[in-house]
Amino acid sequence: MAEEFVKEITPRAEDYSQWYVDCVLKAELADYAPVRGCMVIRPYGFAVWEKIQAILDRRFKETGHENAYFPLFIPRGFLERESEHVEGFAPELAWVTRGGGEELAEPLAVRPTSETMICSMYAKWIHSYRDLPVLINQWCNVVRWEKATRPFLRTTEFLWQEGHTAHAREEEAREEALRMLEIYRDFLEEDLGIPVIAGEKTPSEKFAGAAHSYSVEALMGDGRALQAGTSHDLGQNFSRPFDISFLDRDGQLKHVWQSSWGVSTRLIGALIMVHGDDRGLVLPPRIAPVPAVLVPIAPERAREAVLGRARQLAAALEGVHLDDRDEYTPGWKYNDWEMRGVPLRIELGPRDLEQGKAVLVRRDTGEKVPVDQEALPRAMAQMSSAVQAGIKERARNFLQERTWPVDNLDQLRFRLEERRGMFIAGWCGDDACEAAVKEATGATARNIPFAPAARSAACVVCGKAAAHTVYYARAY
RNA sequence: CGGGUGGUAGCGCAGUUUGGUAGCGCACAGCGUUCGGGACGCUGGGGUCGCAGGUUCAAAUCCUGUCCACCCGACCA
Known part of the structure; x- marks a missing residue:
């Protein structure tokens, strides 16, 4: 496929970003909308999303989840109940302050995610250990007032699914979070042909309000990483402020343990950048709207x-x-x-x-x-x-070729200047060292892999004994 | 949100320096010829020059403001 047939699309080597935008527009996946940061998902792009939805929805249901729908608007007070959560989302909230021609008594946020709304309902619905677990998923749109937007990768409004579960035991919530991450991993690799690194987010990168966050990270064709899916063990961080409690077998009143997990239309961006070539998209047969x-x-x-x-x-x-x-x-x-x-x-x-x-x-x-x-x-x-196997194999090889273990910060910096990719490095566990990597190289900690391809003995920054192995990369 | 670039027909652009009746290629429509990797001929339609003010006899062109997109950085699925 070396010959040049298509003149509509900028070659990747010439301008990767422009190539990406050309793919989106020329393949008619999406178009820019007359609202800043928003896009219209066109029929062909939406058909891809429907394929993604169909496969995931089936897998959610196979694992006992049910779909439901919660309101788009979230009262200000809800968001303020979990301090870390509100801090994390405050800068990107869109507010409704007027309705029916009158000032609202309490402003309503357009949901950036539905933890708080769903928790408020769970507090009403859950009373006994017999009510648990609650396993609900929602397919919907969310809004985050992003500063820099790109079609599919980051838009002001986007489509996603968010699963929200409540459990009687801490381990159950943790297991649920990991189970769903595994579903994402399997879906990404087998259906989308996108190899990923599954692992835990570092504390500084975790979801605002989570006890633990997990992610699957993919590597795009330009060597930048993309978080393709996340799953969170929320602990009791939400059940306490929202008072979601149940009477356990032992007669004790306890707060539930929760998880939440999601993937978005960003996956379509990943499909483009992982498999696409200079002629445009290459869709995996399993999700191609036209096989x-x-x-x-x-x-x-x-x-x-x-x-x-x-x-x-x-x-x-x-x-x-x-x-x-x-x-x-x-x-x-x-x-x-x-x-x-x-x-x-x-x-x-x-x-x-x-x-x-x-x-x-x-x-x-x-x-x-x-x-x-x-x-x-x-x-x-x-x-x-x-084709399904071939593109997966090619993507896997690319990820392997573009993953390098590094021993110190200079090595990471020089290597990254040369070529973007994934860097496996030791980490002592100190936030300051993680921040130092970002400061020096622009690469962020993607996650702490469950199964690292290599292990590092010493922290890439301070040289002290490594408590973890971390994947670092420049990310979207 | 900072720094840079740009906005003229659906798309890609010229025209802006030096103000004077808005142009080219592709696409589109009609007719004819075509069909093994983006065919060809003829005819034709289409633009309040991103938007709002201002200067001027006259503004795509000069001035002010504003919106949007793209690239590079800081924040996020």
Whole structure:
């Protein structure tokens, strides 16, 4: 795929950010809205989100969760109850102060996340250990008044899911947080083909109000890290101020233990940056809204024969979109669908017709294979699996190639100046050393991996014995 | 939120220095020829020059303000 066919998209090497924006706009995933920092998710982009939703929603339900919906507006008082939470979110809240033409007695925040609203309801609903656990998920939009926005990666309003659970025991909440992180990890790797590093956030990077935060971190094509999903063990940090208590078996009144976890439309940004190439998107077959496109090559002499057979095939084959637009040439269509990341393409022309064949083409490698028309279902299934596995493998290799252990700050700095990527380093556990890395290199602690690829003996900053191994990276 | 760049037709741009009836390529529409990696010809439609003020006989062009986007930094899914 070295040749340059698409002129619509800026090559990655020339300007990675522009390439990303070109992909978003030209593939018609999203467009800028007339409101600062907001985007419109267009049908093709929303179809990707619906695929993501469908898979995750099923997995949430398989693990006992139910969907519900809570209000968009959050009374000011709610947010103020958990001091760390309000401090963390205060700078990015949008407030409603008027309604129905009158000043509101109490301003309402547009939810940046729903912990407080949901907790207020849990306090009403939970009375006994028999009411537990409560396992609820919500698909919704949230608003955070971000200073710098980019389509999908960081927008003022975005779509996500937020799971909120309440448990009788501390370990249960912790286990839940880890269980859901594992679902995210598996989903990212197997369905999106995005390898991630699962681990725990450092205290300074954890969610405002959490006892422990966990994350899955992915590496984008430009070597910058992206937090792809988070899961929090909230401890009793919310159940105490919101007084969510239950009478336990032993007759004692206790506060529940909670978790919350979420992924957002940011995942679409990750898909673009992990798999995309200079021709545009490369979508994993499992979430591609259009799994395959059939492009007929229909010169005048064979027009009806080709189109007729193309219609038959498209109708018989599952997930095949027939592009029989008369106004575009086959070459134009190839480029168009490649830009949109469609995993497989079937070309059908007069020559194929004579031989009872079709040409099957892979989006990720460009490989073209002539296939007997009768054998298409099997060949497509095979090639589809090959694409799914191929892009995952490629992404995994990229992550490995771009991960380096470092022993000291200078090494980290020099390496990072050369090339962006993930850096494995020791950490003594002191906030000051973590801050020093950021100060000196711009890289932040992504997480403390559950399964580090390498171990470090000494803190990368102070040289004292390392209590943890940390992944550092410049992040989105 | 700081520093930088930019906003002229759907997209990409020229025109702004030196004020004087808004242009090019692609896209779009009609007709014809075409179809194995972004086809071609002819004809045609489309712009209150981001927005609001100001200067001037006259503003895309000069002045002030403002909005938006992009890039680089500080904060976040």
